[in-house]
């Protein structure tokens with residue numbers, strides 16, 4: 649992982665014109681981090697086929713989308729929305745998930761020459777784990793269909809799917825995955841004791857926090873909008889790295905890396 653991380657850093661350092669493909673949080677956070685780190689020494693362009701933060705399950709407000717777009721533009725990122733898909737038919741992504749080397753890229757509303765393209769277009773349709781398991785009939789898109797107790801549909805009840813792999817009509821968040829994990833732990837104990845299982849309550853309001861580098865950003869949390877300061881303090885400064893490492897008992901290992 650360290651080698652992969654370094655490879656990505658080196659590719660970004662070596663490129664002057666960088667194309668970010670995708671208007672979801674991964675694309676926007678990546679564009680914001682590069683712009684914040686390198687300033688205007690890099691030309692960063694983000695192309696979104698549709699709007700920014702398109703989430704069919706829990707749509708985000710226009711105010712939130714406008715706020716992130718203007719923050720990206722304020723740090724020099726060129727943002728093209730509703731631009732149509734970037735043609736990647738001639739492009740080859742390397743093992744680090746990057747398309748390295750000068751090339752012309754075309755999309756419906758424009759085109760440009762870039763030294764590096766970073767596709768941020770979501771995960772693979774069928775994860776290898778599922779493809780190998782023969783469970784393609786249990787898929788809804790790339791995720792596993794579950795019942796209200798997060799048990800995989802069509803299994804005997806002993807298989808649970810939670811986090812990003814579960815086909816739940818809510819935003820994919822580590823925060824929600826944690827709630828699902830606690831509930832599933834309780835439900836496994838309940839099942840062992842022959843007690844009824846508790847159903848999971850879906851989160852139906854838009855929730856996401858998108859930093860634009862360490863100091864700027866916007867959030868919509870259950871419908872409430874937040875600006876630079878809370879986003880910086882809660883996420884932008886360290887991108888949840890310390891609590892994530894602490895969560896797997898690895899704080900000492902993280903400190904040793906610094």
Ligand SMILES: Cc1cc2nc3c(=O)[nH]c(=O)nc-3n(C[C@H](O)[C@H](O)[C@H](O)COP(=O)(O)OP(=O)(O)OC[C@H]3O[C@@H](n4cnc5c(N)ncnc54)[C@H](O)[C@@H]3O)c2cc1C
Nearest residue numbers: 673674677777810811812813820821822823824825857883
């Ligand atoms: C840039 C970015 C920013 C984000 N920001 C936020 C945020 O601010 N707040 C928030 O709540 N969420 C955020 N998320 C979403 C959050 O990271 C995910 O929702 C969360 O990680 C999902 O957890 P998970 O355990 O389901 O999946 P993952 O974290 O993807 O973990 C899956 C694990 O399964 C392992 N695995 C895969 N295949 C196999 C196999 N065959 N056998 C064994 N292991 C396997 C993988 O190696 C990995 O460790 C963000 C995501 C991204 C990409």
